[in-house]
Amino acid sequence: MRGGEERVLSALSRLAARAAGGEEQLEVAFLGERRSTTRFAASRIHQSLEVERERVRVRALVPAPGGGYRVGEAEGEGLRAEVLREALKRAREVAAGAPAIADHPGLPGPGEGDEDGGKRAASRRALSDAQCFYESTLRATPLRRAETLSRLFRRIARRGQSASGALSAGAEERGVANSRGLARYGRATFAEFSFVCEGESHSVSGYGYDAGRDFAALDIEARAERASERCAAARDPREIPPGEYTVILEPPAVAEVLSWLRLIGLGGRAFLEGRGFTAGRLGEALFSPAITLYDDGHDPECFPFPFDAEGVSKRRVDLIERGALRGVVWDTLWAARAGGQRTTGHAAPGGREEGPLPSNLVLARGEKGVEVMVAETERGVRVSRFHYLNAFLEPRRALMTGLTRDGAFYVEGGKERFPLKKLRFTQSMVEALARVEAVGDRPERHAFWSGGGCLVPALKLSRFRLAHEGF
Amino acid sequence: MAPPPLSSLLPETLSLCRRLGASYAEVRWVRERRERLLARDGAPEGAETGQEEGVGIRVIADGAWGFAATSDLRGRSLQRAARRAISLAHAASWVRAEPVRLAEEEPRRGRYETPFREDPFGVPLPEKLDLLCGVTEAMKRGRDIRTASAHLAFFRTEKRFLNSEGAAVAQAILESGGGMECHAARGGEIQRRSYPAGGMGDYATEGFEHIRSLDLASHAGRVAREARELLDAPPVPPGRYTVILEGSQLALQLHESCGHAVELDRALGDEVSLAGASFLVPEERGKLRYGSPLVNIAADATIPGGLGSFGFDDEGVPARRVDLVRGGIFTGYLSSREAAARLGKGERSSGSVRAEGWGSFPIIRMTNVNLEPAEATLEELIADTPRGLLLASNKSWSIDDLRLNFQFGCEVAWLIEGGRLAGMFKNPIYTGVTPKFWGGCDAISGKRPHSAGSPAPSPASEELSSRGLSGEWRVWGVPSCGKGDPMQVMRVGHGVAPARFREVEVGVG
Numbered sequence: 001m002r003g004g005e006e007r008v009l010s011a012l013s014r015l016a017a018r019a020a021g022g023e024e025q026l027e028v029a030f031l032g033e034r035r036s037t038t039r040f041a042a043s044r045i046h047q048s049l050e051v052e053r054e055r056v057r058v059r060a061l062v063p064a065p066g067g068g069y070r071v072g073e074a075e076g077e078g079l080r081a082e083v084l085r086e087a088l089k090r091a092r093e094v095a096a097g098a099p100a101i102a103d104h105p106g107l108p109g110p111g112e113g114d115e116d117g118g119k120r121a122a123s124r125r126a127l128s129d130a131q132c133f134y135e136s137t138l139r140a141t142p143l144r145r146a147e148t149l150s151r152l153f154r155r156i157a158r159r160g161q162s163a164s165g166a167l168s169a170g171a172e173e174r175g176v177a178n179s180r181g182l183a184r185y186g187r188a189t190f191a192e193f194s195f196v197c198e199g200e201s202h203s204v205s206g207y208g209y210d211a212g213r214d215f216a217a218l219d220i221e222a223r224a225e226r227a228s229e230r231c232a233a234a235r236d237p238r239e240i241p242p243g244e245y246t247v248i249l250e251p252p253a254v255a256e257v258l259s260w261l262r263l264i265g266l267g268g269r270a271f272l273e274g275r276g277f278t279a280g281r282l283g284e285a286l287f288s289p290a291i292t293l294y295d296d297g298h299d300p301e302c303f304p305f306p307f308d309a310e311g312v313s314k315r316r317v318d319l320i321e322r323g324a325l326r327g328v329v330w331d332t333l334w335a336a337r338a339g340g341q342r343t344t345g346h347a348a349p350g351g352r353e354e355g356p357l358p359s360n361l362v363l364a365r366g367e368k369g370v371e372v373m374v375a376e377t378e379r380g381v382r383v384s385r386f387h388y389l390n391a392f393l394e395p396r397r398a399l400m401t402g403l404t405r406d407g408a409f410y411v412e413g414g415k416e417r418f419p420l421k422k423l424r425f426t427q428s429m430v431e432a433l434a435r436v437e438a439v440g441d442r443p444e445r446h447a448f449w450s451g452g453g454c455l456v457p458a459l460k461l462s463r464f465r466l467a468h469e470g471f
Numbered sequence: 472m473a474p475p476p477l478s479s480l481l482p483e484t485l486s487l488c489r490r491l492g493a494s495y496a497e498v499r500w501v502r503e504r505r506e507r508l509l510a511r512d513g514a515p516e517g518a519e520t521g522q523e524e525g526v527g528i529r530v531i532a533d534g535a536w537g538f539a540a541t542s543d544l545r546g547r548s549l550q551r552a553a554r555r556a557i558s559l560a561h562a563a564s565w566v567r568a569e570p571v572r573l574a575e576e577e578p579r580r581g582r583y584e585t586p587f588r589e590d591p592f593g594v595p596l597p598e599k600l601d602l603l604c605g606v607t608e609a610m611k612r613g614r615d616i617r618t619a620s621a622h623l624a625f626f627r628t629e630k631r632f633l634n635s636e637g638a639a640v641a642q643a644i645l646e647s648g649g650g651m652e653c654h655a656a657r658g659g660e661i662q663r664r665s666y667p668a669g670g671m672g673d674y675a676t677e678g679f680e681h682i683r684s685l686d687l688a689s690h691a692g693r694v695a696r697e698a699r700e701l702l703d704a705p706p707v708p709p710g711r712y713t714v715i716l717e718g719s720q721l722a723l724q725l726h727e728s729c730g731h732a733v734e735l736d737r738a739l740g741d742e743v744s745l746a747g748a749s750f751l752v753p754e755e756r757g758k759l760r761y762g763s764p765l766v767n768i769a770a771d772a773t774i775p776g777g778l779g780s781f782g783f784d785d786e787g788v789p790a791r792r793v794d795l796v797r798g799g800i801f802t803g804y805l806s807s808r809e810a811a812a813r814l815g816k817g818e819r820s821s822g823s824v825r826a827e828g829w830g831s832f833p834i835i836r837m838t839n840v841n842l843e844p845a846e847a848t849l850e851e852l853i854a855d856t857p858r859g860l861l862l863a864s865n866k867s868w869s870i871d872d873l874r875l876n877f878q879f880g881c882e883v884a885w886l887i888e889g890g891r892l893a894g895m896f897k898n899p900i901y902t903g904v905t906p907k908f909w910g911g912c913d914a915i916s917g918k919r920p921h922s923a924g925s926p927a928p929s930p931a932s933e934e935l936s937s938r939g940l941s942g943e944w945r946v947w948g949v950p951s952c953g954k955g956d957p958m959q960v961m962r963v964g965h966g967v968a969p970a971r972f973r974e975v976e977v978g979v980g
Binding site for chain 1: 525654868873880
């Protein structure tokens with residue numbers, strides 16, 4: 001990364017200050033990133049890559065005579081003055097040619113969205129920098145990652161297993177400045193480990209995963225060992241009759257479900273347009289009282305970052321409190337459209353199509369270990385991970401489909417009896433999450449491939465529809 | 472002093488890679504200009520334009536791949552990236568089985584440009600936004616319509632590719648696409664209807680003439696009306712049906728159950744961790760019955776207008792046509808030079824390698840994966856179906872990690888009774904297992920525009936047309952195919968005409 005706070009903010013602020021008279025507003029955002037990935041399959045590294053880039057985005061807002069703004073955006077590569085000038089020129093050209101967005105409230109000012117009007121912003125930034133940026137992640141070189149993987153591969157080879165997955169490390173810096181005086185800079189590191197352990201075929205497998213800001217804190221050895229153990233236990237899978245079962249969803253499966261719930265109802269747009277499962281249900285008991293879900297960009301256990309794509313501080317938002325819907329997340333535009341709302345610091349970069357989305361979901365932990373959940377289950381299925389979920393069937397019911405993957409196990413009389421062949425489910429998650437029997441005591445972090453991530457424990461749900469479908 | 476031009480920087484970088492010990496090296500410069508326009512409820516929602524530019528360097532050193540990319544095009548930055556690529560390869564060589572080998576390929580020198588009639592970047596912005604605002608306003612006027620949205624997107628991608636074997640190709644690829652949708656709501660229920668192809672729109676390697684050919688404005692009223700009608704329609708009674716898939720839905724069916732299944736890197740296990748492997752393993756090639764004898768599927772990157780059309784892939788291999796399924800038998804793969812070499816002696820790349828941009832590792836991607844048309848027309852397929860369903864416009868998709876068990880949700884199902892469309896159902900879902908599903912394919916349309924002996928559209932054909940349905944064979948452009956880690960989004964094409972399938976499980980049991 002070649003940026004640095006002073007270089008980034010001075011370049012962005014200089015350009016933002018070029019707002020013309022007549023109340024033109026300008027926003028300039030910067031993303032510099034370096035990401036290095038070691039990808040492996042069948043216990044060999046087959047892709048070893050590193051990408052370094054700098055992107056700048058300029059948003060020009062020209063007041064429209066009838067209210068609102070004409071808005072234009074342009075992106076360019078790098079922080080060079082000519083790139084910034086060109087992006088500004090094109091953003092203005094687009095704004096000049098665009099009809100007005102009549103309900104656009106304009107850009108946020110400094111401290112907007114902060115409960116204290118921004119007075120605590122400086123200390124919050126300092127706190128977040130220490131929690132977001134880890135030297136250990138920068139030291140996770142390709143060679144060090146290869147050595148780590150080599151050790152894991154040798155260990156599982158002794159059990160006749162091989163592994164596929166990726167081990168990544170990277171860093172990014174973001175800056176936002178606008179003509180209303182807002183100027184924010186933050187940096188963060190990111191590390192991710194995924195490990196599919198396979199036995200004699202693709203159908204006998206186990207899964208391990210971890211992610212976070214600090215590479216040194218990744219639980220690589222233990223998660224790989226768990227994947228290997230689960231793989232060993234997954235041999236000779238059988239079928240069970242289709243029907244409703246108690247399910248014990250391990251954290252990777254819960255994370256998959258949350259990654260879809262955020263898209264189809266926890267953002268302000270889906271809520272306001274009536275498309276999501278949350279629409280019109282504020283205050284209602286949506287899920288079981290065992291479910292408490294919030295979004296907190298400052299939670300050091302998740303993927304903390306101090307501000308959103310508009311430079312607004314991320315606010316903790318209580319989404320579900322003891323099963324009741326308490327709120328959704330907002331950015332400046334959709335908060336204005338909702339009326340009576342203010343931005344919660346959840347603007348997504350280039351996120352006008354989905355609108356604001358949660359980026360650091362935390363599902364409050366419970367008190368049961370997964371093994372205790374199994375021991376207390378008379379008849380059920382333990383699910384390691386879901387595959388290829390899709391929640392667009394009926395978003396109002398959060399009707400989702402998907403399959404089990406990398407190990408599902410039949411439980412009877414409090415014990416795991418045998419591994420199962422893949423199962424498909426088609427299930428309303430609103431209904432499923434109303435039937436929570438237990439919440440796990442050991443949450444795990446998961447990154448969403450579409451940005452952000454979550455911290456989730458295991459869940460035990462009753463009457464979950466499962467079926468083998470013709471394998 | 473002006474920086475040295477790319478024409479000298481790229482070969483110098485390639486030479487440096489060789490001097491640093493690469494047994495093979497390639498340098499790929501990409502500059503992509505894009506424009507994306509959105510409208511909602513009669514007003515613009517976003518207008519953005521962007522350009523990105525950078526260089527990706529891929530090498531084989533110590534028998535392993537290394538890839539480094541940078542958006543800093545200064546000479547010293549490219550040199551640094553070249554050194555990084557070499558060191559990444561050295562690190563990878565710690566944990567490799569066999570050295571990477573590449574299938575033979577004659578080094579090509581050439582140039583390719585997408586043919587087009589009207590440059591979309593030259594069409595005035597107000598005209599494009601007016602189109603979007605107009606169609607969303609028209610849809611929003613419909614009764615019970617809660618929201619209406621539409622988008623247009625354009626990409627112009629310039630590429631230069633050089634490798635250490637002497638290949639040197641340049642390309643300029645133009646892509647245009649768009650679509651629209653609306654949601655009707657009443658009580659606690661909401662229904663989506665879209666045009667021309669589910670929520671993603673339809674794209675082509677064409678200019679603005681593609682957008683004009685979609686004729687969004689003339690479909691706005693119908694789309695809004697059908698969204699409202701879906702609120703009143705009953706859900707599909709679960710059961711086994713004869714099903715006709717409309718073109719855009721069949722394109723996605725083909726995409727998920729064939730296109731991804733014939734990717735050789737997937738079949739060899741390279742994609743296991745993310746999206747999975749494939750049931751079409753090399754030992755089954757030439758033997759496994761994938762579908763009925765009617766089913767002929769080929770990948771063809773040479774067809775004009777296809778979203779997966781280009782002159783050369785991102786390994787410098789010229790665009791090709793390869794058979795994937797012939798007479799219902801699985802016969803071939805989408806492949807890269809490396810994967811082809813792993814398959815065996817004499818195998819060659821299908822020319823199917825692409826990277827999302829300059830910063831992405833090139834991997835095997837679909838080009839245009841096409842189901843060949845057959846003699847029937849859509850009117851004949853319907854007339855020849857005593858009882859069945861016609862399913863249209865994708866809403867949901869899911870398939871297992873071997874590309875066998877799938878489930879799709881569509882926006883709408885039309886009941887077919889006595890050879891005629893008889894009514895509408897909402898929330899249709901169908902499931903199946905790939906070879907069994909394609910084995911039930913008993914009719915495909917597309918070779919003839921009209922029924923035999925009829926030189927002009929029949930009343931039945933005009934009725935289908937009024938519902939936005941057509942029996943023609945055309946290439947649908949899917950703009951958001953995801954694969955790889957880090958995830959790469961690719962634009963690919965699927966040529967299909969509506970087809971009929973027997974004994975399909977519909978509804979959720």
